[in-house]
Amino acid sequence: MGAVTDLVTFGEATVRLSPPRGDRLETAPALDVRVSGPESNAAVGAARLGVDAAWLSKLPDSALGRRVIAALRSHGVRTGVAWTDAAAGRVGTIYEDRGAGAHGTAAIDDRAGSAFTTVTPADLPNGVVESTDRVHTTGVTLGASDRARSTALDLLETAGEAGVRRSLALRHRDRLWDADRTDSTGRDGSAGRDESSSGTDSAARVYREALEHVETLFVSRGEARSVLSCEGDAVEIVHSLRTEFDLETVVLTRDGATTGAVAIDAGAVHEGPAADTPHRDPTGTDDAFVAGFLAERIADGSVPDALERGTATAVLTGRIDGGTAIITRKEVNGLIADPDALER
Numbered sequence: 001m002g003a004v005t006d007l008v009t010f011g012e013a014t015v016r017l018s019p020p021r022g023d024r025l026e027t028a029p030a031l032d033v034r035v036s037g038p039e040s041n042a043a044v045g046a047a048r049l050g051v052d053a054a055w056l057s058k059l060p061d062s063a064l065g066r067r068v069i070a071a072l073r074s075h076g077v078r079t080g081v082a083w084t085d086a087a088a089g090r091v092g093t094i095y096e097d098r099g100a101g102a103h104g105t106a107a108i109d110d111r112a113g114s115a116f117t118t119v120t121p122a123d124l125p126n127g128v129v130e131s132t133d134r135v136h137t138t139g140v141t142l143g144a145s146d147r148a149r150s151t152a153l154d155l156l157e158t159a160g161e162a163g164v165r166r167s168l169a170l171r172h173r174d175r176l177w178d179a180d181r182t183d184s185t186g187r188d189g190s191a192g193r194d195e196s197s198s199g200t201d202s203a204a205r206v207y208r209e210a211l212e213h214v215e216t217l218f219v220s221r222g223e224a225r226s227v228l229s230c231e232g233d234a235v236e237i238v239h240s241l242r243t244e245f246d247l248e249t250v251v252l253t254r255d256g257a258t259t260g261a262v263a264i265d266a267g268a269v270h271e272g273p274a275a276d277t278p279h280r281d282p283t284g285t286d287d288a289f290v291a292g293f294l295a296e297r298i299a300d301g302s303v304p305d306a307l308e309r310g311t312a313t314a315v316l317t318g319r320i321d322g323g324t325a326i327i328t329r330k331e332v333n334g335l336i337a338d339p340d341a342l343e344r
Helices: 038-049 063-073 146-161 173-178 200-213 223-224 234-245 286-296 303-318 329-336
Strands: 005-010 014-017 032-034 053-062 078-084 095-099 106-111 130-139 165-169 214-219 250-251 261-265 266-269
Touching: 005 038, 005 146, 005 286, 032 063, 038 053, 038 130, 038 286, 063 078, 063 223, 078 303, 095 130, 106 173, 130 146, 130 286, 146 165, 146 200, 146 234, 165 200, 165 286, 173 200, 200 234, 200 266, 214 234, 214 286, 223 234, 223 250, 234 250, 234 261, 234 266, 250 286, 250 303, 261 303, 266 303, 286 303, 303 329
Parallel strands: 005 053, 005 130, 014 095, 053 078, 130 165, 165 214, 214 250
Antiparallel strands: 014 032, 095 106, 250 261, 261 266
C-alpha cells in the first residue's frame, strides 16, 4: 500500500446477519451474510465511483476475517489490515431482525472483544495516511473502544500534520456508548470516563475532541440536536457547528440521506436535492451519501455537485438489500440527470 491513494478510511467492518426478507431471527432457517461497516461502506461506494480507496483496520486471521477482506477487495478497495491470531480476537457481528421494532429493524450488536477493539497506531501501515488526499472515519469507530478511539485520533492528527483533508461522520449509536465495553484482553473499555455521566454525554465529549482534528463533518439533524446540543433549523445548525468547531465544511442531512441535505462551505450555504423514493433497505444510505459526496470533492467538484452525487448514490443504495453501495458511476450519473428522481 505504498502508492498514493485518493481516500483512506479507518474503522471496523462487521459481519451482518439477517433473516431473508419476510422471516424473523427466531424462526428463520437461514441467514443472509453481508460485510458492512460505515467506513468500509464509504470506501466501497467511493471505489465504485472511480476513487482509489483504501480501508485500514484490524482483523483476526480466520475464515470470517478473510471473508471481510475478500468482500472489500471484490469492489476495488485496497486494504491495510493488521492480522491477529484467530484466538486473540474475533470479527464483530450484528444480527438484524427485519420487521422488528418501531422503525422496521432491530439490531443486536455483538462486537465486544473483537480484534478491532485492540487496535493501536502501531497496527496501521506506515506512510499510508500521509500519502492520501483524504482520511475519513466515524463516531462508530470512536465508540468501539478506548484503543480504537485513541488510534483514530492519532490517525487524524498524523493526517493533519501532513496537510491531508480529514472528515468525520458522526453516525452516533447509543448502544455503543451505553454498554460496558471490554477489549479482547479483558480491559474495561470505559476506563478513564466519568461513570456518573450518560452514554450520550461521554459520546459528546469524544466527538468534540475529534472535531478539533477534522475539516469536514457529516451529521444528521437529530444527532446535532441530541448529541451536540445544537438547536435551530438546518441552516442555523450548520452555521453554528461550523463556527463552534472552526470547520471548513458541515454537511447536515435532515431526516435521512435522501430527504435533503444542507451544507455550509467557506461561509456559503448550499441546499442539496431531495428524493421522495421508497427504500428497500435504508441501512447503508448514510454511508453511500458520504461516499458520493467525497468522490465528487476528490474529483474537485463543487459542494452543490457533491450534495447531488451523494444523494443519488444514497438513493440507488437504498433500492438494494445489503447496506453497501453496489452501484456504478454510470447509474449515479443517470439518476442525477433524471429530474423526476432528484429535484432541488
